[in-house]
Amino acid sequence: MTYRSSRFLSTSRRIFQTSVPPTSSIPPKSKRSAIRTVWSYTKGITALSLLGAVGLVSYKVYNESQPANQLPQVSTFETGQKKKTLVILGSGWGSISLLKNLDTTLYNVVVVSPRNYFLFTPLLPSCPTGTVELRSIVEPVRSITRRLPAEVIYLEAEATSIDPVNNVVTIKQSTTVHSGHSGKDTSSSKSTVAEYTGVDEITTKLNYDYLVVGVGAQPSTFGIPGVAEHSTFLKEVNDSVTIRRRLMDVIEAANILPKGDPERKRLLSIVVCGGGPTGVEVAGELQDYIDQDLQKWMPEVASELKVSLVEALPNVLNMFNSKLVEYTKQVFSETNIDLRTNTMIKKVSDKVVIGTHKKEDGSTETVEIPYGVLIWATGNAPRDITRDLISKVEEQKNARRGLLVDERLLLDGSDNIFALGDCTFTKYAPTAQVAFQEGIFLASHFSKLAEIDSLKYTLSNPTPEDNVDRLTKKLNKLEEKLPIFHYSHQGSLAYIGSEKAVADLVWGDWSNVTSGGRFTYLFWRSAYIYMCLSVRNQILVCLDWVKVSLFGRDCSKE
Numbered sequence: 001m002t003y004r005s006s007r008f009l010s011t012s013r014r015i016f017q018t019s020v021p022p023t024s025s026i027p028p029k030s031k032r033s034a035i036r037t038v039w040s041y042t043k044g045i046t047a048l049s050l051l052g053a054v055g056l057v058s059y060k061v062y063n064e065s066q067p068a069n070q071l072p073q074v075s076t077f078e079t080g081q082k083k084k085t086l087v088i089l090g091s092g093w094g095s096i097s098l099l100k101n102l103d104t105t106l107y108n109v110v111v112v113s114p115r116n117y118f119l120f121t122p123l124l125p126s127c128p129t130g131t132v133e134l135r136s137i138v139e140p141v142r143s144i145t146r147r148l149p150a151e152v153i154y155l156e157a158e159a160t161s162i163d164p165v166n167n168v169v170t171i172k173q174s175t176t177v178h179s180g181h182s183g184k185d186t187s188s189s190k191s192t193v194a195e196y197t198g199v200d201e202i203t204t205k206l207n208y209d210y211l212v213v214g215v216g217a218q219p220s221t222f223g224i225p226g227v228a229e230h231s232t233f234l235k236e237v238n239d240s241v242t243i244r245r246r247l248m249d250v251i252e253a254a255n256i257l258p259k260g261d262p263e264r265k266r267l268l269s270i271v272v273c274g275g276g277p278t279g280v281e282v283a284g285e286l287q288d289y290i291d292q293d294l295q296k297w298m299p300e301v302a303s304e305l306k307v308s309l310v311e312a313l314p315n316v317l318n319m320f321n322s323k324l325v326e327y328t329k330q331v332f333s334e335t336n337i338d339l340r341t342n343t344m345i346k347k348v349s350d351k352v353v354i355g356t357h358k359k360e361d362g363s364t365e366t367v368e369i370p371y372g373v374l375i376w377a378t379g380n381a382p383r384d385i386t387r388d389l390i391s392k393v394e395e396q397k398n399a400r401r402g403l404l405v406d407e408r409l410l411l412d413g414s415d416n417i418f419a420l421g422d423c424t425f426t427k428y429a430p431t432a433q434v435a436f437q438e439g440i441f442l443a444s445h446f447s448k449l450a451e452i453d454s455l456k457y458t459l460s461n462p463t464p465e466d467n468v469d470r471l472t473k474k475l476n477k478l479e480e481k482l483p484i485f486h487y488s489h490q491g492s493l494a495y496i497g498s499e500k501a502v503a504d505l506v507w508g509d510w511s512n513v514t515s516g517g518r519f520t521y522l523f524w525r526s527a528y529i530y531m532c533l534s535v536r537n538q539i540l541v542c543l544d545w546v547k548v549s550l551f552g553r554d555c556s557k558e
Contacts, residue, residue, distance in 0.1 A: 057535060057539070061535050061536065061539075064147070067146035067147050070149065073151045073153070075108075079454075079458075081457040082457075083107065083108055084108070084453065085108045085207065085209050085210070086107040086110070086209065086210045086446065087111075087169055087206055087208040087210070087212070088212045088214065089113070089159050089169070089211070089212065089213050090215040090216060091141050092215075092216045092422075092435065093432040093435035093436050093439070094435035094438050095111070095113070095420075095439065096141075096144060096439070097436045098420070098439035098443050099111065099144060099145065099439075100144060100439075100443075101440050101443035102443040103149070103443075104148045104149055104151075105149050105150040107210070107450070108153075109150075109153070110153045110154075110208075111145065111154045111155070112157055112158075112169070113154075113155075113157075114157065114158040115236075115237075117140050120137040120533070120537065124137065124240060124278075125234065125278060125282040126285055127240040128240050128243040128244045128247065128282070129244075129286060129288070129289035129553055130244075130548070130554065131548055133544050134241070135540070136537060136543075137532075137537065137541065141154050155173075156173060157171040158173070158385075159215070160172050160203075160384075160385065161385070161388055162213075162417075164413075164414055164417060167207060167211070168205050168206065168207055169206045170203065170205050172203045173201070173202045173203075174200070174201050209416065210416050210449070212417075212419070212420065212442065213386070213389065213417065214419070214439075217402070217423060219376060219379060219380070220378075220380055221376070221379070224345055224346065225347050225348065226347055226348030226349055226350075227345075227348050227376055230348050230374060231374040231375065231376040232374065234375060234377050245557055247286075248555070248556070251294075251555075253267055253372075254304075259304075266372055267372035268301060268304045269306050269371050270286055270306065270371065270372065270375070271308045271353055271374050272286075272377060273310045273353075273374070273376050273377060274310075274311065274377035275315070275316030275317065276319075276377070276378060277317065277492070277493075278377040279375075280328065280494055280496055281495045282375060283307050283332075283497065284335075284495055284496045287307050287497050288499075290307070291335065292552065293552045293553045293554075297554075297555045298555055306338060307336075307338065308337070308339075309332070309338070310343050310345065310369070311340070311342075315341060316328060316329075316339070317494060319504075324503075324504060327496075327516040328496050331497060332496070334498070335497050337497070340357070340369075344356050348374065351370060352368050353368070353371055353374065354369075355369070380422055380430055382401065382423065383423065386403060389403065393412070393413040393414060395413030396412060399425060401425045402422070403419040403425065404424075405424050405426065407484035407485060408445060408482060408483075409438060409442055409485055418442060420435060420442060421434075421438065422435065428487050433489070433490060434487055437485075437487055437488065438485060441483075445482070448483075452478050455475040456475065459475065489506055490506055491506045491513075492505075493523075493528075495521070496516075499521050501520045501521040502514075502515070503515050503516070525545070
């Protein structure tokens with residue numbers, strides 16, 4: 001090889017090595033620079049995302065707290081047609097769902113309810129223990145009505161009677177008046193309290209063109225002696241407060257008694273009747289309160305507190321998949337919740353629940369369960385106003401468990417009274433999910449009814465420009481094609497304690513998804529946050545959960 005060829009090869013080798021360096025030869029500085037660039041982009045994207053989320057939440061909060069101007073209620077439209085009055089009874093899931101989705105410019109809307117708020121019932125079992133504050137799950141009715149396009153009148157009153165012939169609702173408002181003076185009698189050195197209590201009742205009548213009955217139901221005692229006198233229900237805000245006070249009362253009373261005393265054991269026994277979602281959730285919340293909080297602050301009694309769940313059927317959560325039912329039983333066993341299935345309550349005294357337990361061989365035995373706190377979380381019964389309406393409509397004479405309605409939620413025997421939610425008796429379960437969807441349907445239905453009423457008015461008062469034949473065909477087509485209500489089941493959720501939940505979900509029209517555990521618990525929380533009616537409620541509930549995770553629940557009575 002010549003000198004020139006050797007030199008050429010040597011030069012080529014150096015050029016190749018310089019132009020294509022191996023990976024291992026990249027300077028460490030370049031690696032650090034790439035990492036810093038990626039980290040810088042990540043921080044920027046994260047900061048922008050957080051800023052965007054805060055901005056969106058701030059906008060929603062501001063938008064909710066600044067209601068826009070509303071159109072006033074009027075007696076007639078510009079066309080001369082009478083504007084019909086729609087009266088809605090109740091402020092539960094069905095009524096509020098109807099109200100939020102209704103075009104209130106089409107009617108003069110009046111809402112009548114004895115409570116001036118909507119209660120987010122799925123989180124009510126979390127309130128007695130302080131996991132969630134009561135104020136966090138109530139939404140004032142007026143904060144809902146003020147966000148609607150046209151004025152809605154709200155009256156805090158109770159409907160006492162319905163006249164379906166003359167289209168009149170009688171309502172009553174009761175106002176408790178307290179007056180008096182408390183002080184010290186210096187002549188006798190005794191404390192004296194003088195107080196006068198009176199009740200003022202205001203009764204009035206409302207005329208309606210359309211009436212929606214969404215008054216819900218009241219707890220059913222199934223005629224069992226002693227239930228109404230000695231148990232606490234879990235249906236309203238006051239029930240949660242009562243359970244909290246009774247729980248702390250019996251704990252403090254038991255603390256005075258010596259260990260081993262039978263009365264101490266009775267006082268520290270909490271019995272929950274009802275194996276549905278409400279009963280299961282309140283039992284799980286109570287056991288969490290005992291294990292996570294009372295065990296730290298009141299260990300002298302916490303170890304003796306016993307939660308029992310009584311159910312007449314063979315299983316709890318009967319609407320759930322059988323695997324989830326078994327999983328719930330397993331979690332209850334691990335958390336020491338005493339599950340008593342196949343046990344039917346027959347009588348309740350002031351200290352003991354008496355029932356019959358069905359054994360595996362089919363025989364029965366009488367059981368007595370001492371209790372300090374008894375929570376009744378099962379069954380619905382019609383309210384007085386529902387019974388009043390049933391008694392006045394001939395087609396309702398066979399109704400026992402609620403109002404009978406057709407496929408458009410129109411009351412049987414009426415052409416202008418609708419009913420939805422727990423006050424009705426249909427093929428659907430009395431759940432919030434059903435009532436919510438019924439409200440959405442009725443809102444759409446009333447929009448179509450308004451269009452039909454408008455066409456009827458035009459046909460009865462035609463002008464030369466109106467094509468009567470075309471309008472008649474349109475009216476007939478609208479009346480024939482009025483949609484009917486179809487319920488779409490989305491699934492069921494339940495919290496079972498120990499930061500675990502079960503979910504039996506419907507995924508489209510073709511598949512069911514069942515899961516249980518801690519991940520499902522996070523999904524349970526996320527789903528309920530999403531279902532809250534306002535951003536205010538969503539934020540407050542999240543803050544309650546954060547507060548409990550940081551400081552725990554307290555052991556005070558209030």
